[in-house]
Amino acid sequence: MIHVSALRKVYGTGVVALDGVDLxxxxxxxxxxxxxxxxxxxxxxxxxxxxxxPTSGTVTVGGQDLTxxxxxxxxxxxxxxxxxxxxFALLASRTVAANVAFPLEVAKTPRAxxxxxxxxxxxxxxxxxxxxxxxxxLSGGQKQRVGIARALAARPKVLLSDEATSxxxxxxxxxxxxxxxxxxxxxxxxxxxxxxxxxxxKSVCDSAAxxxxxxxxxxxxxxDLIARPGALLTREIFxxxxxxxxxxxxxTFAAGQAGxxxxxxxxxxxxxxxDILGGSLEELRGVSVGRLRVGLHxxxxxxxxxxxxxxxxxxxxx
Amino acid sequence: MTxxxxxxxxxxxxxxxxxxxxxxxxLTALLGLPIGVLLVTTDRGGLAPLPKVKAVLGAVVNVxxxxxxxxxxxAILPFTRLLTGTTIGTVAAIVPLTLGAVPFYARxxxxxxxxxxxxxxxxxxxxxxxxxxxxxxxxxxxTLPELVAGLTVTVVALISYSAMAGxxxxxxxxxxxxxxGYQRFDTGVMVVTVVLLILLVQLIQxxxxxxxRRLAHR
Numbered sequence: 001m002i003h004v005s006a007l008r009k010v011y012g013t014g015v016v017a018l019d020g021v022d023l024x025x026x027x028x029x030x031x032x033x034x035x036x037x038x039x040x041x042x043x044x045x046x047x048x049x050x051x052x053x054p055t056s057g058t059v060t061v062g063g064q065d066l067t068x069x070x071x072x073x074x075x076x077x078x079x080x081x082x083x084x085x086x087x088f089a090l091l092a093s094r095t096v097a098a099n100v101a102f103p104l105e106v107a108k109t110p111r112a113x114x115x116x117x118x119x120x121x122x123x124x125x126x127x128x129x130x131x132x133x134x135x136x137x138l139s140g141g142q143k144q145r146v147g148i149a150r151a152l153a154a155r156p157k158v159l160l161s162d163e164a165t166s167x168x169x170x171x172x173x174x175x176x177x178x179x180x181x182x183x184x185x186x187x188x189x190x191x192x193x194x195x196x197x198x199x200x201x202k203s204v205c206d207s208a209a210x211x212x213x214x215x216x217x218x219x220x221x222x223x224d225l226i227a228r229p230g231a232l233l234t235r236e237i238f239x240x241x242x243x244x245x246x247x248x249x250x251x252t253f254a255a256g257q258a259g260x261x262x263x264x265x266x267x268x269x270x271x272x273x274x275d276i277l278g279g280s281l282e283e284l285r286g287v288s289v290g291r292l293r294v295g296l297h298x299x300x301x302x303x304x305x306x307x308x309x310x311x312x313x314x315x316x317x318x
Numbered sequence: 319m320t321x322x323x324x325x326x327x328x329x330x331x332x333x334x335x336x337x338x339x340x341x342x343x344x345l346t347a348l349l350g351l352p353i354g355v356l357l358v359t360t361d362r363g364g365l366a367p368l369p370k371v372k373a374v375l376g377a378v379v380n381v382x383x384x385x386x387x388x389x390x391x392x393a394i395l396p397f398t399r400l401l402t403g404t405t406i407g408t409v410a411a412i413v414p415l416t417l418g419a420v421p422f423y424a425r426x427x428x429x430x431x432x433x434x435x436x437x438x439x440x441x442x443x444x445x446x447x448x449x450x451x452x453x454x455x456x457x458x459x460x461t462l463p464e465l466v467a468g469l470t471v472t473v474v475a476l477i478s479y480s481a482m483a484g485x486x487x488x489x490x491x492x493x494x495x496x497x498x499g500y501q502r503f504d505t506g507v508m509v510v511t512v513v514l515l516i517l518l519v520q521l522i523q524x525x526x527x528x529x530x531r532r533l534a535h536r
Binding site: 046049051074075076077078079081083085086087089090091092093094102103105106107134135136154160 | 435437438440441442443444445446447448451455456459460462533535
């Protein structure tokens with residue numbers, strides 16, 4: 001749905017914000033780009049609707065290469081790409097309803113049609129009772145709901161989210177993420193989001209990419225990434241003290257084995273002592289995934305590790 | 319001078335001041351607003367970056383801002399004659415008043431428009447809005463309270479300038495105060511005009527504040 005290829009962005013000052021980025025966002029998925037501030041993720045997102053013009057490379061959305069479009073065509077293409085913002089970017093001088101109607105005015109939708117569409121959208125985000133309120137009278141979470149309703153007004157197939165939950169408290173963040181997930185399933189909306197919050201990737205993303213210094217270091221389905229040895233994402237989601245102590249083994253239970261008694265089986269079968277050094281368990285898109293650091297002593301250690309691998313556990317070290 | 323003698327003179331002077339201030343305010347708003355918009359949009363990183371246009375425009379505005387009004391008024395006498403056919407009288411005074419106030423208001427407009435967050439402008443662009451739509455539907459409506467407040471300040475400045483327009487026969491309250499109150503040592507006239515000017519400024523400020531408050535939704 002969104003295909004970014006060999007994207008480079010060099011600012012006039014010589015700063016390289018994007019250094020050859022490739023990204024593939026499939027239709028109907030939620031794709032999260034994780035990175036520290038300054039990693040280039042914001043520039044990447046702004047290149048997808050060409051708010052920022054890339055120095056080189058191509059951006060294809062819905063099969064259309066945006067980098068070759070003229071002004072009028074680009075404006076038409078942008079109407080098919082919704083965007084939500086960290087600080088909501090609502091117009092303070094307009095009511096909630098008028099804010100949501102704004103993209104429809106831009107698209108020259110007739111007034112009557114605008115009115116029914118706005119009512120529909122406010123209902124969708126649960127703010128029908130706030131139609132006449134001004135943004136200053138809303139809470140942060142409500143403002144972002146208006147932002148989402150506005151972004152969806154022109155029925156885009158793609159939604160870009162620029163740190164949409166970074167200015168919200170954890171509870172509100174969860175409710176906004178749940179709304180995004182619902183819109184994704186109900187409308188088949190493809191969502192590309194950037195965030196520095198691991199929580200966002202954990203709770204809603206099907207796929208993820210990790211960025212650093214203008215480069216994508218790894219990208220793919222979250223579950224595939226976690227099953228990959230040495231994945232940065234795994235270390236971010238399940239932080240364990242690094243470097244691992246000598247002789248220790250790090251086990252990642254990525255394919256649902258987190259619910260199975262793998263370790264007790266290990267102890268019984270191979271006569272080893274298991275010393276748990278650290279670990280955590282997370283629910284990733286409905287599947288429990290765990291990461292455990294253990295020390296194995298005595299008995300048939302090598303055979304024990306082979307057994308674990310045989311059960312689909314990712315074994316790293318010693 | 320008795321009150322009966324003063325009243326018609328006072329009435330005429332007030333009418334002249336009102337005439338000068340009204341027309342020059344109208345023209346200032348019409349000219350200052352687009353110039354203020356251009357100062358912001360032609361800026362580097364603005365909606366339509368034209369650094370050279372911006373540099374020239376900025377310099378012209380600064381020239382206008384740096385001349386004391388009384389000097390500006392005299393300096394542009396030939397221009398005033400070109401436009402109005404005369405250099406004396408209330409109508410002629412509207413030309414320097416407008417020219418003096420336009421750069422002032424343009425800078426106030428510029429400052430107000432810069433207050434609109436970059437994210438808000440980008441949000442509109444991301445929706446596929448044209449640049450002119452961003453100006454008419456985002457920048458101007460979002461800053462309407464500040465634009466009104468700025469115009470109020472400009473009107474007050476224009477009342478003050480208009481007092482100087484007496485020097486070229488523009489008439490008005492300031493002229494009255496100088497001719498009767500100062501040159502003829504008529505303290506009564508001086509006091510009355512001063513009180514009238516204070517009331518006028520107060521009234522405009524209160525009115526402007528009320529409108530700006532009414533328009534603000536924050």
